[in-house]
Amino acid sequence: MNIFFSGSIRGGRDDRDLYADLIEHLEDHSTVLTEHVGTENVEQKEAEEGLTDDEIHDQDVEWLRQADIVVAEVTTPSLGVGYELGRAVAWEKPILCLYRPGAEHDLSAMIRGNDAAEVLEYHELETATSGIDAFVREHR
Known part of the structure; x- marks a missing residue:
């Protein structure tokens, strides 16, 4: 099973450590195609690798095509995450979609109101990982 993890990069990196924890948990299940989302200085690494925005887009879309499931942390609003979710739908x-209520931003109605995406609200990592486990089992 290939898993596409989506989280904010250019929209804000406040949740980077959380992304890393979620990705580590997902890797217990299978291959995470986008493990870089949880790494420190991801934008700097992309620049060092000489990746253009076009190449980043094409690479991410290809990974999304290869994915069997998509897990997105959507607490921090991100145009890129929204785009990826639209393609996945x-x-x-x-x-x-994992969302922490009480965050600075409310969850978009385009996510919450979309019956093609399951939304799991959580406050603690354990709740998110349990939800991930159930989701993976359901779609394996």
Whole structure:
């Protein structure tokens, strides 16, 4: 099983450590195609690798095509995450969106109101990882 993890990069990196924890948990289940989302200085690494925005887009879209499921942490609003989720919905990928209520931003109605995406609200990492486990089992 290939898993596409989506989280904010250019929209804000406040949750980077959380992304790393979620990705580590997902890797217990299978291959995470986008483990770089949880790494420190991801934008700097992309620049060092000489990746253009076009190449980043094409690479991410290819990973999304290869994915069997999509798990997105959507607490920090991100245009890129929204774009990826839109593509995943169009391609009928199973989607789990993780959201921490009480955060600075309310969850978009475009996510919460979309019946093609499952939304799991959580306050603690354990709740998110349990939800991930159930989601993976359901779509394995």
